[in-house]
Each structure stands twice: as C-alpha cells, then as structure tokens.
Amino acid sequence: MISFALLEQKARDAARAFVASGLQAGDRFAIWAPNIHEWIWIALGGQMAGAVLVPLNTRYKGSEAAEILTRSSSRLLFTVSGFLGCDYPALLQTANLPELKSIIVLRGSSADHPVIEQFIEYGRSLDDQLVDERIEKLDSAMLCDIMYTSGTTGVPKGVMSSHGQVVAMFEAWSAAVRLVADDRYLVVNPFFHTFGYKAGWLACLLQGACILPEAVFDAAAILETIETKGISMLPGPPTLFQSLLQHENRTKTDLTSLRCAVTGAASVPEQLVRDMKEFLGFERVYTGYGLTECGVVSICREGDDFDTIANTAGKPLAGLEVKVTDANGHRVAAGETGRISVRGHSVMQGYFNDPDATASVINTEGWLDTGDIGWQNAQGYIKVTDRASDMFISGGFNCYPAEIENRLLQHQSILDVAVVAEPDERLGEIGHAFVVWSGKAAADIDKLVRWARANMANYKVPRRFSFIDELPRNASGKVQKFKLVSQPGTTAI
DSSP: OOOHHHHHHHHHHHHHHHHHTTOOTTOEEEEEOOSOHHHHHHHHHHHHTTOEEEEOOTTOOHHHHHHHHHHHTEEEEEEEEEETTEEHHHHTTTOOOTTOOEEEEEESOOTTSOBHHHHHHHTTTSOHHHHHHHHHHOOTTSEEEEEEOOOSSSSOOEEEEEHHHHHHHHHHHHHHHTOOTTOEEEEOSOTTSHHHIIIIIIHHHHHTOEEEEOSSOOHHHHHHHHHHHTOOBOOOOHHHHHHHHHOTTGGGSOOTTOOEEEEOOSOOOHHHHHHHHHTSOOSEEEEEEEETTTEEEEEOOTTOOHHHHHHOOOEEOTTEEEEEEOTTSOBOOTTOOEEEEEEETTSOSEETTOHHHHHHHBOTTOOEEEEEEEEEOTTSOEEEEEETTTOEEETTEEEOHHHHHHHHTTSTTEEEEEEEEEEETTTEEEEEEEEEEOSSSOOOHHHHHHHHHHHSOGGGSOSEEEEOSOOOBOTTSOBOGGGOOOOTTOEEO
16 A cells, blocks of 8 residues: 555655756656556656656557657656566667657566666655746646557547646546545546546545555456455446456355446447446545546436437536537537537647647637537537447438447447448448357347337438447447458348
C-alpha cells in the first residue's frame, strides 16, 4: 500500500530526477507500461517538472511505439521488461530515435538501460528548491499531456490538453458519478487511455479515493479482488461486465461492496444494465460519451431509468455545449439525427505540430467536430448512433452500423457483433454482420434473419452474416473493423 504522502514524496523524487536529467518545461516524456503504481508517480513527477506526458499503448509493436516517440520528440521513455513475456526496450533496438535521450526500466531488467532506482538516485544530490521552482512556474494553461488517437482510421494524432482543463473536466466527472474519498476504485481500464488515466487514477487523486491498479483483465481475478479488497467503484467497457456476469465464480463471490459502475459504447443492451444491477449488485450504473479530443462529453445522471441509461449517453457535463447539425452545418430539431459537435473548456488545445488537422476539426467559434453521428433530445440527453465515416447507404437509405448492432445485441444468443459495409451491385452497399454466438444453441441463420426482419426495418438487416469466435479489438476496447473481412462460413441472404 502507498499512502498519499508517500505518493507525493515519490513524485517529488521523480521530479528531482527529471530536472537533473536536463528536461525542460514543455519537453515530452513517454510511459510505455501496464497499470502499475510506478506509472502514476512517474507521470506526476514529470508533470511537476513542467514536462509533458505521452502515454503509449501497451499493445504497440516496436515500430508503432517508435512512430509516436518520433512524432512527439520524446526525450525520456519509461517502460518495462517482461510484461506478458514482452521485452519493450528490445522492441526499439533497431529504431532510429535521435531525440530520445534515455530509456528507463520501471520493472524487470535490461543490460543496456538503467532501472528506475538508478534514475531516481541520479537526482538525489539536486537541491529540492529547484523542484519547488518548477512547480511554482506551472499554470493552468500549460500542457500536461499529449494523448495519441487510436489510429483505427488513419495516422495517430497527438491531442494536447492543459492542466487546468483536465482538472476541471474530471472534477465535474467525479461529481457526476459521486466518486468520494471512501471509494475503493479498481482501475482495469489501461492507464494509456483517458478512461484509465484521467477518469481513473487522476480522478481518485482529485477526490482522495483509493486506487487499485489492475495490469491485466482476468474475470476470475477481478471477482476475487472485488471480494477481498472491498471494491466499490468499477468502470469499464460493456464487455468487462458481460465477462463478469458469465463467469462461473460470480455466484460464489461476495459482491456487496460494489456501488458504482461506469460504462459506455454506441451499443449498451438494456438487459446488460438490468443484469449489472440485479446480478452484480451495483447501486448505480452510468453510461457516458467521450473522445480523446474532449475527454468526457456527457454522462447519465442519478435517477435515470434503464431505458435512458442504456439508450443515451447522458447529458453534457457542466461547462460543455453540444449541438447536432445537418450536412450544411445547420442545427437540427431535438431528436433528429445529425453530426455532433461540442464546445467548452475540455476541448483539446489542438493536435501536436499539426495546425491543418486542428483547423479541420475545430472551427473559429471553438466548436469541435467529433465525427460522430447522433441526436440530442429536448432534455439534453445525447445518443451517439455511429461514426460519420462508418455510415453507409443501402438502396438509398442511410444505415448506421451501431444502431444495427444495438438491435442485434437484443437477440438472446448474440454475445457480440460488429457490422461493416460491403459494396453491392444492386444496392450500392450492404451490411455484413460479424457475430459472436453464445454457443448455447446452434446458429440457425434462417431463424436469425427472420428475427432481424421482425425487429428492424428491412433495409437495416445485414445481407451477410459471419460467425466468429471474437471481435478484433484494440487495447482501448474499440472494434478494429478494418480487420473484419469475408471468410469461409459467410452466409449471404
């Protein structure tokens, strides 16, 4: 266990080493590691010294990590050796990284690089007053991190955020979900992602809650931790809760400590929300909407009914405005579908070293084009139906994959599904559904098609179905639809 006082001391020791290593305010440093306590105090130490944090996805290959290190001109990299059998420093042996001054190993060992104890020792002789001077120079407008987008649709871009906007955003988020000092928060979401970093350990620090990092998701281990550690707060993607609900140890585990769950996706089955309350015992379940360029945009409120929680992403957080517009940029009426834009204190400062890309998504009035399609009702609640880039037109009708997926997930035997567009000579484009079947009963394609036609407009019904073991997802839980291609076993209708 690490107390808040010890955490502060560790962060100051790290800040001293950052200063001693020559990093200046505004310089970038990267962390390429799983959810471990060293991640937190190294991040805080670098930020105390005025440096800018660049988190790296633990699933990156060496070339992908090298690209981000190069794009960000990171000077120091903190990483691990041996996590899930992977030697991260070795993955960079052949990379050309002229800006990178040093690689420091947080856990494990490396013959070629210093370990964290050596790095900290390097700053022991530095006058502590120099750290205080760096801290005194910090202000709310200074950059605190650069979060790179997932790159599922193109080259990753570096999203710049300042200290002030991040603190304000996650103070508001913490208030909305009623995170308090008594909570014991199991952070399963990866620290390299906004959900694990800012809505995770940072929110805990802001409220004084206890942080329990989990490096690897394992349903049995999570259930055991909930019981033995008295976990009260457990955010995560819908698949996390589905895994817990289906695990054989669930009924043998004491889950009475669970208080609050936060989840979010374009498709959250209403039954899942009910099951999270009834079978996992959560007092409150919140769904929300966010993106790297703006952190959290909206979240449900206490007292919302099952339908609202499952079928909307809540109302905008304090300090944020949302508008939904048509193809010409004009606001649409409440409840009508259009393109979602957001404006307010949490909108990013821009993309790092890419003013053209920044100008393409943030207009002169400060509105950020999210690239998402959805609607907002008269009460202010938002529903995200899809990415604008995912929408396809079949026989002249606009089709939104996430809407179709949400409907298909209501089928009792479908555990997971993703719909992608494919070209078609007659209709222009058709939907192809990749289905993860429950296995409780053999898949009957004719029955499934009849069910789909009975539950959605005919033009929305996918014309092709493939049954697969699992959907390809990145470390943030997003389905990598570009990896879904026609394969043997595909059934056309």
